[in-house]
Amino acid sequence: MRADGRFKFASMSRRAAVTGAALAAMAALAGCSGSSAGAGAAEGDMAKGAAEGAKVTVVEYASVTCGACAAWQQQVWPEFKAKYVDTNQVRFVFREFPTAPEPVAVAGFLMARCAGEENYFPVVEEILASQQEMFGPAGPRPVLLRIANGVGLSEEQFQQCVTDEEAIAAMDARIKAALDAGVGGTPTFMVNGQTVQDNSLAGLSAAVDAALAEG
Template identity: 70%
Template structure:
């Protein structure tokens, strides 16, 4: 095995996921056209105020395994070090991945839960991917998370079937 291959093989999973996430964010940031720090309608953001010196824009999906791994392994430290200290403005942009109907429903639940709970709901949905892998239907997990966020079953149903919100 060459030295280069050995170094990659020895790389921790956390480092690999972080590297992949940073590479993806860098590639997508170059696609924005209007500058990575500018607001887009529908952005959900926390941390420093708009116009901050540093803005990190994440494009992610609640059904993406790599996104969930980043959320589990990297996000807590990143949030504590940069977001909670208001060193960066963190912008989350919804990027539904297959199954897109589940991702869309998850994003709708997070929005219906309210701006103050949005990021907690997103995190809970990403964590629930483990449940789905064990056989729990995603709808069941989404309903439980919605109820934990204070939505009734009726509110959940209205939320995930709101045609205008789905189109947005």
Template identity: 60%
Template sequence: MSATTRYAAMSRRAAMTAAALTAMVALAGCNSGGAGAPADGDMAMGAPEGAKVTVVEYASVTCHVCAAWQEENWEGFKARYVDTNKVRYVFREIPTSPREVAVAGFLIARCAGEDKYFDVVHELLANQEAMRLDPRATLFRVGNGVGLSNERIQQCITDEAALEAAEARAQTSLAAGVDGTPTFFVNGTKVITPGSQSGTSLADLSKAIDAELAKS
């Protein structure tokens, strides 16, 4: 089977998952109660589970607003809160269009291992234009960059159990009342910047975090 055919097979499988995720949006409701509790498949940095403040970001590697937020705010947020262990930062996956590419990107990140998961996610966010022009080449290049062979990447993005797990994680995220990406919750409360076209501002996010940190 050629590389092109194998990638097409992956896309068909991922597209089936994407169709299921789209259907879930209509069924998800608006309950935000699950946003503060641990969920299967959570990927986290900073303070350990049970920290005084937990920040949950719902995002996608194919979301251009997510990419802009990372470029403008991630280093400042990480230095102030994550590197200092003031908060537990949790990233949750919601694949956005083109969903088959987002699903593949997340599966590669997970195959890279917990220690390299965020390296893959951030690299994909930083290379969205390249991923848009040539998704296969970009996904494989990023995967190669964290030590995955082409054969291993192919296994990762076509694994049926992994695709089902990705679908389950997305269902959990949607059930938390997330209706756009990126969306941030601080200790279970959604933080919104009214009128913003680029997601939650770092100023508003910091205000919410600092208020929680200040509580006795």
């Protein structure tokens, strides 16, 4: 897998939260294992379903370059969404945690945010579904650019998105917050702040149903 030099955002991986130990930690995430993490709302959260303050909040830390995240998105998310999110039983929060190759993941997330809040989840889902193509001989840029064009972003706007210093600094802050919370892999799922090791529909349903039944 390679990151096309034309992205011009490789320097991001040497900034703030993505340096030193943080980079070493993310380099070890190829296996996409999960760990404990903090709870509560965080700046930059993207969410679906019930409103903030809902009885049950499910948080997913994920990366658009993580194969296990793509598999979960394809195999579990449709049923989970229909059962809990579309019915407003839970608030589903998605948090970005770029994994190798980090520059590609960061570019994807930056582009998704540039596309606007209404397009954020569709863009992330399209990138996850396009992983095989993205890491093919042509590299990730043509795939990301095609997705950007699909939501109305020109090539120039795409380039501005993935090199925007303010957006990169905000991404750094989100990564640092995840690392400080103890996130050690993707996908990591929490139900009301408690990490759920079984990320299958059955495993997540058991945790969500128990939380819904409390009180």
